[in-house]
Amino acid sequence: MDIHQAKIQYVSRPGILDLAWGHPRPGLLPVEQWLDAAGGALRSHGWQALTYGAAAGPRPLVEWLTGHLAEAADGGTRTSEIFVSNGASHGLALAAELLVKPGDVVLVDSPTYHLAFGTLRDRGAELVGVPADAEGMDVAATAELIGRLARGGRRVPMLYLVPTFANPTGRCLPRQRRVELVELAARTALTIVEDDTYRELAYEGAAPPSLWSLGERGTVVRLGTFAKTVAPGLRLGWINADAAFVRRLTGLGYITSGGGVNHTTALSMAAFGASGAYLSHVADLRRHYAAQRDALLAGLRESAPDLRVSTPDGGWFLWAELPPPLTAGELAPAAEANGVAFVPGSRFFADGTGGRSHLRLSFSMLAADDLAEAAARLGRAVAQCSPS
Numbered sequence: 001m002d003i004h005q006a007k008i009q010y011v012s013r014p015g016i017l018d019l020a021w022g023h024p025r026p027g028l029l030p031v032e033q034w035l036d037a038a039g040g041a042l043r044s045h046g047w048q049a050l051t052y053g054a055a056a057g058p059r060p061l062v063e064w065l066t067g068h069l070a071e072a073a074d075g076g077t078r079t080s081e082i083f084v085s086n087g088a089s090h091g092l093a094l095a096a097e098l099l100v101k102p103g104d105v106v107l108v109d110s111p112t113y114h115l116a117f118g119t120l121r122d123r124g125a126e127l128v129g130v131p132a133d134a135e136g137m138d139v140a141a142t143a144e145l146i147g148r149l150a151r152g153g154r155r156v157p158m159l160y161l162v163p164t165f166a167n168p169t170g171r172c173l174p175r176q177r178r179v180e181l182v183e184l185a186a187r188t189a190l191t192i193v194e195d196d197t198y199r200e201l202a203y204e205g206a207a208p209p210s211l212w213s214l215g216e217r218g219t220v221v222r223l224g225t226f227a228k229t230v231a232p233g234l235r236l237g238w239i240n241a242d243a244a245f246v247r248r249l250t251g252l253g254y255i256t257s258g259g260g261v262n263h264t265t266a267l268s269m270a271a272f273g274a275s276g277a278y279l280s281h282v283a284d285l286r287r288h289y290a291a292q293r294d295a296l297l298a299g300l301r302e303s304a305p306d307l308r309v310s311t312p313d314g315g316w317f318l319w320a321e322l323p324p325p326l327t328a329g330e331l332a333p334a335a336e337a338n339g340v341a342f343v344p345g346s347r348f349f350a351d352g353t354g355g356r357s358h359l360r361l362s363f364s365m366l367a368a369d370d371l372a373e374a375a376a377r378l379g380r381a382v383a384q385c386s387p388s
């Protein structure tokens, strides 16, 4: 794959079927539809598409997004509550910039999206994993943890989690825990940063209500992105937050200096949305990614029956548990030798101690026949590492 750069995020390795990276299947990136949208935006807006943009993002995208969130996701967002970002990673960096001071404790789900850790540590935060069980975070135990930290003189301004079709587990936090969590945020100084990256990739009916829609204003900052539903290369997403938080974002020095981020791409996205291309593309993606999920699940059932694997209702990941006493670290060299790659579960725990017997398997990037072959290779590796 040549994308004209010396250092890119992912390079395929000859002979390896890679279940490690959460990247889209290349053939599902909407090249032709985007060409139309970008051309349409330039024709409609002329020079205004190429100049500096409004601080919170261009009106056409903010308005389309507000309507879309009301209809397709879970509603109640006003235009004043949207800030167009460079994607969910940027949204997290911005939220942390406003919420976190060096030396603060930031709570993170156990497990959660591992690449969020670096962004939070960049702010000088100490990361502490919340207590959790097989259904997700334990809210009562988290409240006790916050109390203990506060009594020890620590500030705990922020909790980061991916409650819907989570990376890495694919699971959704149950509704009752969602309600308890937003109540906890309402009675403490905690702001919840809800990474809602996978909400629209729902394969079995609608996703559960977001924390944003359940919480009081000022308690939840929600991160959205077009990386998974359109294309990661756009570097385009949004932050949902109360209007005062959005005003603080628009007042940041570099926004005041340079205007809204990614203005030209944001106008193309508005055209992509308004033409109906977004909705039909996401409907296609749901069909394709659900079929890819099913292909990997079926392959694992057949070829790796000793793995205990979740069946997620959305998102891009399976969370697989190895037969004891095998660990992901022990399996990795055998997997590599058989030509398959995964991410070891411990990477998704802030202190690296949990998840030693788990693997994250991504079904997003490979076509169904490659996923079946990857499952067969993984099954061979597990068999080679298991006592007979």
Ligand SMILES: Cc1ncc(COP(=O)(O)O)c(C=O)c1O
Pocket: 022, 086, 087, 088, 089, 090, 113, 162, 167, 195, 197, 224, 225, 226, 227, 232, 236, 237
């Ligand atoms: C949970 C989660 N958040 C954020 C990201 C990155 O999103 P973006 O490309 O919009 O920065 C990913 C991508 O893998 C993700 O899985």
